[in-house]
Amino acid sequence: MSSSPLPGDASNDPTTDQTGRFVRQPNGRVRPLSPHLQIWRFHVTMWGSILNRFAAGALSVGSLFVFAWLAAAALGPDAYAAYAGFMGSPLGLLIWFGITLAAAYHLTAGIRHLVWDAGHGLTPKAAEMWTWVSFIAAALIAVGFWIALFGSGRIVL
Amino acid sequence: MSTRARYIRHVKVSERHGAGEWTAERLSSLVLIPLALWGLWSAWSISGAGYDGALDWFRSPVNAVLLGLTLLISIWHMNMGLKVIVDDYIHKPSSRTTLLVLIGALCLLLAAAGVFFIVRLALGSAPLPAGLGA
Numbered sequence: 001m002s003s004s005p006l007p008g009d010a011s012n013d014p015t016t017d018q019t020g021r022f023v024r025q026p027n028g029r030v031r032p033l034s035p036h037l038q039i040w041r042f043h044v045t046m047w048g049s050i051l052n053r054f055a056a057g058a059l060s061v062g063s064l065f066v067f068a069w070l071a072a073a074a075l076g077p078d079a080y081a082a083y084a085g086f087m088g089s090p091l092g093l094l095i096w097f098g099i100t101l102a103a104a105y106h107l108t109a110g111i112r113h114l115v116w117d118a119g120h121g122l123t124p125k126a127a128e129m130w131t132w133v134s135f136i137a138a139a140l141i142a143v144g145f146w147i148a149l150f151g152s153g154r155i156v157l
Numbered sequence: 158m159s160t161r162a163r164y165i166r167h168v169k170v171s172e173r174h175g176a177g178e179w180t181a182e183r184l185s186s187l188v189l190i191p192l193a194l195w196g197l198w199s200a201w202s203i204s205g206a207g208y209d210g211a212l213d214w215f216r217s218p219v220n221a222v223l224l225g226l227t228l229l230i231s232i233w234h235m236n237m238g239l240k241v242i243v244d245d246y247i248h249k250p251s252s253r254t255t256l257l258v259l260i261g262a263l264c265l266l267l268a269a270a271g272v273f274f275i276v277r278l279a280l281g282s283a284p285l286p287a288g289l290g291a
Contacts, residue, residue, distance in 0.1 A: 056238050063235065067267055073211050074274035076284025080208040100200075107193050110186045117183060145197065154205035 043124070048131035052109040055102040062099035090157065097146055104145075105138035178237065185234040192227045199224075212278070221279035228271045236264045 023033045040046070065087070072083035086092050112134045115121050121130045149155045163170040170176070203214055214220055239260050247253045277285070 053242065056235075057242070060235055060239060063231065063267075067271060070271060070274050070278075073208070073215065074277055074285050077208045079284075080211065084207070100197075103193060103196075107190065111190065114183065114186060141197075145201070149201070149204055154201075156205075 044128050044131045048109060048112070048134065051105060052113075055106040055109070058098065058102040059106055062095070062102060065095060065099060088155070093155070093157070097142070100145055101138065101142040104141040105134070108134035108138045108141075182234070182237050185230055185237070188230055189227075189234060192223065192230065195223055196227060212281075215275070215278035216281060218279065221275055225272055225275050228275070229268055232264050232268045232271075236261060 021033055022030050025031050068083060069087070072079045087096060112121075112130045115130060116127070121127055150157075160172070162172070199214070199220065203211055206214070215224075240257060243253055243256050243260070247256060
């Protein structure tokens with residue numbers, strides 16, 4: 001099967017195509033039309049990718065809370081007690097949990113990317129499997145960590 | 158400026174800095190895997206330990222060194238990641254440059270202040286701001 005258009009075959013000739021599969025770019029060149037977001041068939045890898053970038057952004061904000069903890073420790077007992085008090089409130093614990101979840105997913109998704117970068121797991125089936133593994137592992141790490149924190153009495157509401 | 162394209166195992170070698178950035182992103186992720194697990198373990202040991210518990214934790218040189226490494230490598234990794242996001246979504250060159258400079262400055266500030274705090278805590282210096290030279 002030839003992949004290049006046959007001469008005179010209107011359905012494959014970008015210059016005479018009527019199907020809308022080709023567009024004239026602003027620079028005047030005729031190029032194939034990129035698939036729009038709406039016509040991609042759903043794959044879990046899409047969510048894997050979107051959530052990984054979201055987790056990265058959340059961690060960038062979350063790192064400021066970790067940095068504030070470091071600053072509070074350096075500023076002495078009063079600052080530390082005030083910060084620990086706020087971060088020990090339900091809102092503060094929710095922020096810590098969000099940071100844990102974002103970090104856990106960024107970690108597992110990062111490992112998944114390193115596996116892909118090494119050239120493994122790149123068939124659609126394997127890629128989806130690795131994505132599910134990274135979701136489930138991240139949820140287990142984050143939820144398990146917090147169950148242990150509450151269960152051991154280190155953190156009380 | 159048409160230098161001859163170079164190939165390694167039939168793959169074209171990057172002519173500019175793209176390959177270096179790619180390698181740096183992977184290298185930092187690889188190093189951050191054990192550091193993240195250590196961070197989780199540290200969060201576990203410090204949780205609910207209070208100010209004195211935190212001070213004890215910082216006095217251990219292993220903790221101080223690993224925290225410093227985690228701080229610097231994650232800021233480096235974060236700076237590269239934020240740059241990719243800005244490159245993807247901000248198309249106006251002047252806005253992009255401004256944002257990247259701001260992000261870079263913030264990262265440098267966080268790294269410098271963070272190392273300063275960690276060193277003081279590891280040495281058992283007096284709480285800030287009093288006794289800056291202590």
